[in-house]
Amino acid sequence: MSNTKYILGHFEDPDDLMHGIEQLQANDISIYDVFTPMPIHGIEAKLGIKRSRLPIAAFCFGITGTITAFLMIFYMLVLDWPIDIGGKPAFAFPDFIPVMFELTVLFCSFGMVGTFFFANHLFPGRAPRVMDLSATDDRFIIAIDAKKNPHLDKIDHLLKTAGAVEVKYNERKYVSYE
Amino acid sequence: MSSHNESILREPLVTGRDITYAKVTADILVPVENKPNKAWWIGFIISVLGALLWVGSVSYTFWTGIGAWGLNKTVGWAWDITGFVWWVGIGHAGTLISAVLLLFRQNWRNSINRSAEAMTIFAVICAATYVISHMGRPWLAYWVFPLPNQFGSLWVNFNSPLVWDVFAISTYFSVSLIFWYTGLLPDIATIRDRATGLRRRIYSILSFGWNGSVKTWQRFEIVSLILAGVSTPLVLSVHTIVSMDFATSVIPGWHTTIFPPYFVAGAIFSGFAMVQTLLLVARKVLGFENYITMFHIESMNKIIIVTGSIVGVAYLTELFIAWYSGAEYEQYAFLNRVSGPYWWAYWSMMTCNVISPQLFWFKKIRTSIAASWILSIVVNIGMWFERFVIIVTSLHRDYIPSSWVMFYPSVVDVCVFIGSIGVFFTLFLLFLRVLPAIAMAEVKLLLKSSSDQAKQKLITEKAVDQTHAQFYIDSLEKYDSVAPQVAYAKGK
Numbered sequence: 001m002s003n004t005k006y007i008l009g010h011f012e013d014p015d016d017l018m019h020g021i022e023q024l025q026a027n028d029i030s031i032y033d034v035f036t037p038m039p040i041h042g043i044e045a046k047l048g049i050k051r052s053r054l055p056i057a058a059f060c061f062g063i064t065g066t067i068t069a070f071l072m073i074f075y076m077l078v079l080d081w082p083i084d085i086g087g088k089p090a091f092a093f094p095d096f097i098p099v100m101f102e103l104t105v106l107f108c109s110f111g112m113v114g115t116f117f118f119a120n121h122l123f124p125g126r127a128p129r130v131m132d133l134s135a136t137d138d139r140f141i142i143a144i145d146a147k148k149n150p151h152l153d154k155i156d157h158l159l160k161t162a163g164a165v166e167v168k169y170n171e172r173k174y175v176s177y178e
Numbered sequence: 179m180s181s182h183n184e185s186i187l188r189e190p191l192v193t194g195r196d197i198t199y200a201k202v203t204a205d206i207l208v209p210v211e212n213k214p215n216k217a218w219w220i221g222f223i224i225s226v227l228g229a230l231l232w233v234g235s236v237s238y239t240f241w242t243g244i245g246a247w248g249l250n251k252t253v254g255w256a257w258d259i260t261g262f263v264w265w266v267g268i269g270h271a272g273t274l275i276s277a278v279l280l281l282f283r284q285n286w287r288n289s290i291n292r293s294a295e296a297m298t299i300f301a302v303i304c305a306a307t308y309v310i311s312h313m314g315r316p317w318l319a320y321w322v323f324p325l326p327n328q329f330g331s332l333w334v335n336f337n338s339p340l341v342w343d344v345f346a347i348s349t350y351f352s353v354s355l356i357f358w359y360t361g362l363l364p365d366i367a368t369i370r371d372r373a374t375g376l377r378r379r380i381y382s383i384l385s386f387g388w389n390g391s392v393k394t395w396q397r398f399e400i401v402s403l404i405l406a407g408v409s410t411p412l413v414l415s416v417h418t419i420v421s422m423d424f425a426t427s428v429i430p431g432w433h434t435t436i437f438p439p440y441f442v443a444g445a446i447f448s449g450f451a452m453v454q455t456l457l458l459v460a461r462k463v464l465g466f467e468n469y470i471t472m473f474h475i476e477s478m479n480k481i482i483i484v485t486g487s488i489v490g491v492a493y494l495t496e497l498f499i500a501w502y503s504g505a506e507y508e509q510y511a512f513l514n515r516v517s518g519p520y521w522w523a524y525w526s527m528m529t530c531n532v533i534s535p536q537l538f539w540f541k542k543i544r545t546s547i548a549a550s551w552i553l554s555i556v557v558n559i560g561m562w563f564e565r566f567v568i569i570v571t572s573l574h575r576d577y578i579p580s581s582w583v584m585f586y587p588s589v590v591d592v593c594v595f596i597g598s599i600g601v602f603f604t605l606f607l608l609f610l611r612v613l614p615a616i617a618m619a620e621v622k623l624l625l626k627s628s629s630d631q632a633k634q635k636l637i638t639e640k641a642v643d644q645t646h647a648q649f650y651i652d653s654l655e656k657y658d659s660v661a662p663q664v665a666y667a668k669g670k
Binding site (some may be wrong): 014033054055072080097102109116119121126 | 200203304322324333334335339345349351352356357370371372383384393395405409411622623626633
């Protein structure tokens with residue numbers, strides 16, 4: 001067991017997983033990460049993960065879109081080439097609103113999704129950093145760094161009493177996709 | 179919480195016994211991981227023939243110009259724009275299901291959102307092809323974008339709804355696409371981790387390296403929620419702007435303020451009908467009866483009654499206002515619609531859109547798969563006629579009686595329309611083969627709270643009020659996927 005890098009506790013039920021996290025935390029065992037096939041509500045609070053700042057990014061991208069659209073239309077219709085349409089003013093603000101709205105949505109969506117992909121290193125061709133193949137299917141997995149937490153049998157016992165159906169000792173961190 | 183308790187009175191969203199997380203994955207991936215069956219091949223071959231017809235007829239249009247269509251100098255806009263509005267409208271249900279129902283926390287959306295969003299994307303592609311082909315000179319299509327004057331035109335006119343439409347449709351398409359694809363990432367990762375060899379490599383690239391860690395899911399959920407938040411006003415704005423293509427003109431019959439809400443309701447109406455048309459077949463052929471249940475079908479039928487009735491009220495309001503306005507031309511436009519040479523189109527529209535969906539007030543019809551499927555097609559025929567009536571009857575008799583004409587579609591018109599349906603189904607059938615048609619991760623969320631299995635367990639354990647349990651068991655009567663279990667639970 002000396003070569004073990006990561007201990008993976010496999011759970012079949014998200015509630016048991018939450019219980020397992022509590023057990024480990026009560027015993028001062030640090031959790032490396034948790035991999036699940038679906039989002040688990042409330043898990044961020046339990047693991048002490050900070051609130052995401054993506055909404056702020058989304059707002060900033062959105063407002064950039066609004067301003068870009070306004071400046072673009074203002075430049076084209078008012079400054080660069082005003083057109084006389086029945087003597088009406090070139091600066092017809094109500095007509096600007098639909099395009100300003102659309103570009104707000106466009107910039108907000110693409111900016112936010114881009115930020116999400118950037119922050120999580122998601123891009124086409126990225127080598128998946130998956131510790132166990134069943135984490136995208138039916139297993140809820142707690143990963144524990146074995147080098148930082150030496151008492152392997154204690155961890156094994158804690159995970160199993162919490163309801164883990166399987167405990168794995170991995171000698172390499174990620175699954176090889178080669 | 180993943181296991182919060184839902185009221186026993188609510189009908190189950192997932193049925194079937196021994197449903198586990200692994201079974202959800204296995205069931206949903208059956209069409210993706212296996213060779214297609216005969217039904218798929220037959221559908222696919224017919225669709226591809228349709229798509230080829232589209233390629234041929236659109237190429238012919240490009241080669242000869244839009245003189246290939248049945249247009250004349252009075253009716254300069256007919257099947258092309260009818261087809262465009264029809265397809266965009268159909269697309270709206272996908273966004274409504276994925277965004278609006280997410281904001282309202284309607285969990286039943288979880289098993290239909292993926293295919294509905296795919297439908298949106300393919301419908302908008304079909305709509306966009308009409309936009310390009312009705313331009314006459316499609317190689318100058320880039321003129322719709324705001325490009326400097328040396329590219330050939332002046333700056334585009336931002337006072338025109340047609341320019342708003344360019345922005346609305348392209349934003350709608352691209353935002354729907356990223357919403358759909360972001361939602362697909364966890365499911366593509368699931369396929370990747372079950373596949374081997376080349377398939378694993380391909381799905382690995384497509385999965386963007388998704389691993390399902392806590393932080394990924396946390397951000398994923400926020401992204402979904404905000405995309406839903408911005409897509410909701412977006413979808414409303416898109417059809418509002420489409421309606422303004424007509425409403426801001428001065429043609430009697432088009433120049434009405436009721437158009438935006440009326441078009442949006444009509445769009446949702448036709449979109450849900452198309453979702454029914456597709457999913458009622460898909461659930462049977464792909465064996466998704468446990469995930470797309472009678473509750474889903476009934477809920478969609480209820481939305482069809484609501485939006486169909488809104489559309490009906492809009493038709494009547496239009497007629498009343500035309501009379502009440504006292505404006506001679508407006509009155510004639512509507513008199514001509516109802517009783518002129520196109521009366522048959524008007525009354526087909528009225529029958530298909532207003533009268534036939536009212537049949538869904540009967541529970542027997544609402545929960546019958548055959549009736550739902552037939553009515554869903556009737557609705558889309560009606561919605562096609564609605565656009566045709568609005569467009570052609572308003573144009574064909576203008577201010578000078580000497581230029582009054584009828585519109586007759588040419589063979590090319592018909593081929594482009596039938597072909598676009600072929601393109602749509604080709605794309606949809608390919609989607610069913612290579613990507614999961616149901617969002618697996620989202621259905622897994624429902625397993626512990628909203629599945630029939632979880633509820634039956636509570637009843638067996640006597641953890642719920644007996645009268646409530648009985649109510650629940652009675653509500654299962656309509657489900658085609660749980661019939662044998664009703665008796666089993668009744669004994670308790």
